[in-house]
Amino acid sequence: MVKICCIGAGYVGGPTMAMIAYKCPDVKVVVVDISTARINAWNSDHLPIFEPGLDEVVKACRDKNLFFSSDVEAHVADAEIIFVSVNTPTKTRGLGAGKAADLTYWESAARMIADVSKSDKIVVEKSTVPVKTAEAIERILTHNSGGINFQILSNPEFLAEGTAIEDLTSPERVLIGGRETPGGKKAIEALKAVYARWVPDDRIITMNLWSAELSKLAANAFLAQRISSMNAISALCEATGANVYEVAYAIGKDSRIGHRFLNASVGFGGSCFQKDILNLVYICECNGLAEVANYWRQVVHINEYQKSRFVNRVVSSMFNTVSGKKIAILGFAFKKDTGDTRETAAIDVCNGLVGDQALLSIYDPRVTEDQIRRDLALNKFDWDHPQHLMPSSPSATLKQVSVVMDAYQAAKGAHGICIMTEWDEFKTLDYQKIFNGMEKPAFVFDGRNVVNVEELRKIGFVVFSIGKPLDPWLKDLMAAA
Template sequence: MKICCIGAGYVGGPTMAVIALKCPSIEVVVVDVSAKRITAWNSDQLPIYEPGLYDIIKQCRGRNLLFSTDMEKHISESDIIFISVNTPTKTSGLGAGKAADLTYWESAARTIADASKSDKIVVEKSTVPVRTAESLKRILTHNSKGINHEILSNPEFLAEGQAIQDLLKPDRVLIGGFETPQGRKAVQVLRDVYAHWVPEDRIIIANLWSAELSKLVANAFLAQRISSVNAISALCEATGADVSQVAYAVGKDSRIGPMFLNASIGFGGSSFKKDILNLVYICECNGLAEVADYWKLVVKINDYQKNRFVERVISSMFNTVAGKRIAVLGFACKKDTGDTRETPAIDVCKGLLEEKATLSIYDPQVTKEQIQHDLAMNNSDLNHSNYLQLTNPATIKQVGKASNAYEAAKGAHAVCILTEWDEFRKLDYQKIYESMQKPAFFFDGRNVVDPHKLRAIGFVVYSIGKPLMHG
């Protein structure tokens, strides 16, 4: 058997690497139109960072795992084809700002139709709107020259920073197919692939529409929990309660559980906001305005939390950060990943730059070029201006990339932790305090450090959802 995956990104690369690892008898090929990305996958500098990924790539690459730009050849030779391309939110036209942009997805579908010379199983791995498989089937049927393509939905449920563990020991593998004899047969073929390492009771079979919708709903529910605890964090600060203690007590209820109850500056990453807005659009298209409004509020609270953090920084520092150096520790959307898509750090940094602050940013996995690219984009979720001035090179010069946390903090008026990297828990904050301007402000957007210990050193500390001056 040969498997081909179209799309060498955050999902396609790690997923295919684990399939190759666990199924040594199957040839696995990842194809992409980007020669630069494929070159990176074939080098020691992979295009993405995930703990454990490099070791698997090193073990399988050249054995039964191949990365290539020759899409037509490998599609033609494969039995199973995964579509794992980007499906960003549309920026213009019908559904702009909410609906999924299926341009890359449709291009992949047409490439499959053109290249196929024998029957294929085509697997939706990209996150797509419910009933997208219907459109995929139509494209393939009308362009297939009599070749049969069975469509399956196999959504990914990977958490960035722990994707390899999620793939090796998944909570569930969901496979959706058409409820026809051919559809059931295709489901069984894919099920047999995962059965090499996934226990049978964790492989869930559903109809296509349920499988497609489950991915959007799973991300919406997780994001909802984050927005819920972040809404409570504002109330905690107003009343003197401690959000960590509240979340711990609430999470002890077995009906609720402790996961995704850590207050922060907000959720980021490639999926949460995009998938919720997609869900909103689907609800609106089906006349479910009240349901759409409900999910909109999850995103609204997330934007509010970022806004609130920026306003806290400014108000605490005597209502101005103009000309002040602020050390930003962490830029990625979460620890153990270099992904900056929708990271809340972008909006926080833009808010501070608009107030004429100078930023010194340190992140162990994000490059200076990526930071500058993200901050130069003309968009933001914060309720300030439209940030058009950020395309001005002079504004970007207010941003520096430090090689470590101590360099970032030297001479700074404030430190902001925006990503919960483990190394930030172990820093010598006495050393950092002594190198800073006084009063030295500390804004912990991820509740990484103990505010009592930092106050004892001399910092003026603000932590999300914690009493501001004591407790």
């Protein structure tokens, strides 16, 4: 029986290892983590992350060939293939602060692997890491090996939250990068043999280590670039009366471009896009490529601009002040079908409105009140560091924020509604009922383009939708200003 161990039981490690165990019943898979609470959750009926289909996969093989344990060293020592899926947060201080990846957890994991290993190992980078990280890890392992042979592979993940199980079941591609040596090639074949149990051979792509590491950063940068490009166009659409949906449709019909990732919104979020682009910026700067660094930095700048533009639109539309006004925030997760709030656009929008003394009533079907309050109390990039897992202190509790159980409660007595996540339920709400219970004029600011703008305007709402022609009310307001 092949023995696999994954260090890190988070959004990547847990689902990926569950799928390997599910597809390879003769492979023993153990997921380890120093967080006992997280491991206990993986062993319970309430998994620590929400992902459609994940429960069924985990429960089908848990305690058979899939195990979750906090006994990290014992299972690392026993494994033949070790996936490392630990945090690589953005540094908040020191050299490269605000851009560079902090590899503290990776280095610690490498040293631990070297310390406990009694047999040869294949060590697989599963975390998203800067180019040349494998070289640094290789040096640590080699200098502490005690005669043990370690082969380093890069196997970046390409999961989209909300469809992770679908992505794992039928991946578009699996990248495996390794050294172009006999030992490296043998290690690549060993890992390829695991994936080949269910992934077609033509979708398993092998390459050198540095290409695999850079491919992940480049892929996320390109996807984020598409979103920022459409968001930049959305601002122009609003200024000219064009409709960003129609523009995106026309662009997407060009086979060279395609239709995916052309949806304008209040801004992209998630754990990867901003972090990976800033990491890419830092790597470019370190290699003397200032122009390239500035190019990619602009993708993040447009994303920040889109969020601040949305806040400014809310405030300017409501007579240039939201002080003391109740604003309903519908959705807090960074996208639908996940409870993940990392870098969600809702954080910046909420903080912007609170800064103007608005009273917020927040509803999200998958995000807890504790999580929302913790996120609103954290500084930039702190979410990816250990303190993010700690309860927020009483002083961090925002008095201007309430968290409620449904959209109707959030909107009752509100002056405006901001739709921040594209949950399907927001498309089918009884907006007439909501309108009846709101202050007038009643505003809807659709940051995800989920509502039928014309239907809401017939009800009586003043509606702003990203990249759509402005509401006559807003046009008149701008003209008067």
